[in-house]
Amino acid sequence: MHSRQGITEIFSTFVEFSGDRFNEWTSDRRLHRNMLNRLESAVTADLRNLSNSDWALYWHRAWMNQSTMAAGHLTAYLQETCYWVDHKLTSRQTGVQYSLPDFFQIAIASLPIVLKGYCPKYGASLQTYASLIFSNTIRDTLRQQKEADSRTDWGLLRKLIQKRLTESLQQAGLSVETIAQYCLAWQCFKTLCVSGDTPTTRRLSRPDAAIWEAIAQLYNQQRLRQLSLTAPECDPKTLKQ
16 A cells, blocks of 8 residues: 555545455545645645644544534545554454455444544544554454354354344344344243353254243243233244244
8 A cells, every 4th residue: 555645635535445455545526625625725824734633633623513524534534544453453364254345444434433532632643543443443343253153053142132133123124023022032042041151152052842842931921921912922833933
């Protein structure tokens, strides 16, 4: 990757990948024009001669004041920071399902956290603070992937939290009543399968017939308390589907 030259380019261009490699810097016309206008309308020498980091502070203050363009300029500014954090961390990894561009998109998506959490009075530059957030985001993704790779489908199901399960079912277009039934079945599954975050849980195998029967019985007991009166009973065959 070659570094960008000039204030306008730094605050208006974005990384473009070709495959898994950096290809070129691509310009956003709207941001480019806005940056030129800011430079041309600068009424003092101090504003015209601001450094990159000073302009970053300028746009961060603008972002805090609800500027519609500030987030775009700051996203452009932090492209190189994100790329090099991404490159450093992912170049050490083998056997991961995400590519360098994938991790770049995952990391840059945490920009709202960067902008919201950054406080200039603590002395760190925006780039330094962003590097920390980007690094943590990528490391969390790598950790989650390794954890997922170490678990069976049943271990992942037991590890799942209800909020994520509910969101996934909502995205699938299921009704509120059907989602409630799925969540109750999942709760019964968690109750009767191995508890705790142990190697046994991570390698949890498919429930046998006796466990399926016990889950169905518990579901039907709880059904009258937690679901509507019209919710149907459930048998082991239905649970397996």
